[in-house]
Amino acid sequence: MDQQWNATYQNNIIPALRRLRKVQGVILGFHSVIDGIKRVKSDEIETILNANLDLKQSVQEKIYAMPTEIFSPADMMAGLLISIKSGKSYRMVIRDEVTFRWILETFGYDQLKLGGTSGCMANSLAPLDLQKILVYTNPLTQQLLELFGENDNLYVVSQVDENIQLRHPHKAWQHKGIEAIHWGFEFAQGTTIQLDKITLIAPRASRFYPCWNPVNEKLLLSPSFKKGVLHFINQFSHFIVSGYQLLSPNYPDGTTCIDYMLSTLSYLNELKVVRPTLKLHFECDTIPVDAIRYGIRKHVLPQMDSMGLNEVELDYFIKDMHGQTLNQLDQENSVEYYFGGLVELATKSGLERIHLHNFDYYICLTKRSQRTSPKRTRQAMMLSAVIAAQRAETGSVGNKTTFNSAKAISISEEGLAQMAALAKHISAPSNFMKTGIAECNDYNVIFLPTKIVSDPVSTVGLGDTISSIAFLSE
Numbered sequence: 001m002d003q004q005w006n007a008t009y010q011n012n013i014i015p016a017l018r019r020l021r022k023v024q025g026v027i028l029g030f031h032s033v034i035d036g037i038k039r040v041k042s043d044e045i046e047t048i049l050n051a052n053l054d055l056k057q058s059v060q061e062k063i064y065a066m067p068t069e070i071f072s073p074a075d076m077m078a079g080l081l082i083s084i085k086s087g088k089s090y091r092m093v094i095r096d097e098v099t100f101r102w103i104l105e106t107f108g109y110d111q112l113k114l115g116g117t118s119g120c121m122a123n124s125l126a127p128l129d130l131q132k133i134l135v136y137t138n139p140l141t142q143q144l145l146e147l148f149g150e151n152d153n154l155y156v157v158s159q160v161d162e163n164i165q166l167r168h169p170h171k172a173w174q175h176k177g178i179e180a181i182h183w184g185f186e187f188a189q190g191t192t193i194q195l196d197k198i199t200l201i202a203p204r205a206s207r208f209y210p211c212w213n214p215v216n217e218k219l220l221l222s223p224s225f226k227k228g229v230l231h232f233i234n235q236f237s238h239f240i241v242s243g244y245q246l247l248s249p250n251y252p253d254g255t256t257c258i259d260y261m262l263s264t265l266s267y268l269n270e271l272k273v274v275r276p277t278l279k280l281h282f283e284c285d286t287i288p289v290d291a292i293r294y295g296i297r298k299h300v301l302p303q304m305d306s307m308g309l310n311e312v313e314l315d316y317f318i319k320d321m322h323g324q325t326l327n328q329l330d331q332e333n334s335v336e337y338y339f340g341g342l343v344e345l346a347t348k349s350g351l352e353r354i355h356l357h358n359f360d361y362y363i364c365l366t367k368r369s370q371r372t373s374p375k376r377t378r379q380a381m382m383l384s385a386v387i388a389a390q391r392a393e394t395g396s397v398g399n400k401t402t403f404n405s406a407k408a409i410s411i412s413e414e415g416l417a418q419m420a421a422l423a424k425h426i427s428a429p430s431n432f433m434k435t436g437i438a439e440c441n442d443y444n445v446i447f448l449p450t451k452i453v454s455d456p457v458s459t460v461g462l463g464d465t466i467s468s469i470a471f472l473s474e
């Protein structure tokens with residue numbers, strides 16, 4: 001089976017790569033940000049706590065009642081210690097500027113990287129020789145824009161007086177400074193923090209993510225971006241939407257996340273009126289806030305042509321649709337469970353295309369009434385799997401994508417086993433193990449066993465790479 005799938009991969013990625021390079025232009029909105037990576041060690045944390053006993057006292061109380069957002073240094077330190085104690089990654093929004101400055105001065109960062117779904121996609125797509133990639137960035141600061149690659153297919157909207165242009169990010173910055181930063185505090189397994197009465201020990205390596213991004217907390221799109229994209233929309237054929245995780249359920253002024261979601265959707269609608277062929281894809285992220293997920297299912301998905309997500313994100317939606325609580329998200333589920341969830345989510349929201357990427361396999365459902373053939377969808381998925389495997393293996397990808405560079409990476413055996421389980425579950429045609437293609441209700445089913453790198457250099461942002469390449473090269 002492994003050999004047969006390798007041959008299928010070999011024969012199929014080039015047509016998808018050609019299509020990717022012919023895409024007229026893609027817009028990536030609405031989330032680019034600076035990621036600040038900081039490795040923390042026990043003694044650094046203990047020194048900060050022991051230098052301020054009021055802070056230490058407050059943190060010791062807060063670790064038993066986890067704050068949901070960060071309003072003070074004690075909230076931030078409690079979040080960090082809870083993350084260390086459980087070995088789990090937590091994301092918390094910083095709501096207070098003085099606290100943001102305190103974190104910046106007290107911890108700083110080791111390295112700044114481009115982050116956010118749109119930012120990560122921009123830098124991973126640019127080396128693949130796409131014609132035009134326009135990415136949303138707000139604010140246009142030098143520190144953020146310089147994190148984009150050198151590639152001359154990257155653009156942002158730049159406005160000087162009344163003159164709106166598309167320019168390379170490196171040439172479009174308007175002021176200096178860090179106005180938003182999403183930290184990733186990395187800690188090693190065994191990191192030990194001695195408090196007055198207890199000792200916390202990290203059971204595994206993980207990260208704590210405190211995020212400061214007040215400029216984008218309501219996803220109010222910058223007026224020059226809105227004007228510029230409307231003006232240049234005929235140069236673009238695809239729009240990949242993301243970033244709703246930046247919203248809060250409620251704001252002090254009485255507005256809610258739904259208000260701001262609807263305002264981005266009404267803007268996308270304006271674009272569709274001018275450019276009816278524009279294809280919209282929504283890329284999901286882990287969204288722990290119930291109200292935002294509800295808004296995505298009710299308002300965002302019905303307006304999209306396509307959606308990409310991983311198995312954890314899908315599980316959230318499945319539990320929402322079944323009215324279940326979310327306390328058991330960590331468990332592995334069967335391919336039958338995920339498949340049922342995909343069909344239900346696609347059918348209920350009217351999506352024409354939904355693409356799940358899991359560790360050993362991808363599943364894509366496409367509406368049978370659509371003109372895209374399942375073989376073409378499969379080519380696009382194979383291209384995304386090959387590029388993901390190359391990126392996992394080397395940490396980066398140049399513009400020389402060929403099948404040969406991924407030939408030695410084997411097809412996942414677990415993926416093939418899951419494929420057999422799904423074949424039985426949906427009574428797939430007898431050649432399903434060779435083709436991965438079947439039908440279910442109104443949808444084509446395309447199942448792909450993927451290539452898994454056993455010792456990856458990096459898997460950060462790989463899901464975004466997979467979804468965007470498969471969508472664009474279909």
Ligand code: AMP
Pocket residue numbers: 309310357358359360388389392450451452453454455456459460461462463464466
């Ligand atoms: P996400 O967590 O959404 O960024 O998705 C990560 C995806 O990357 C997974 O669903 C897999 O499809 C893929 N992936 C993760 N690790 C590897 C690996 N070692 N080799 C190839 N693909 C991987």
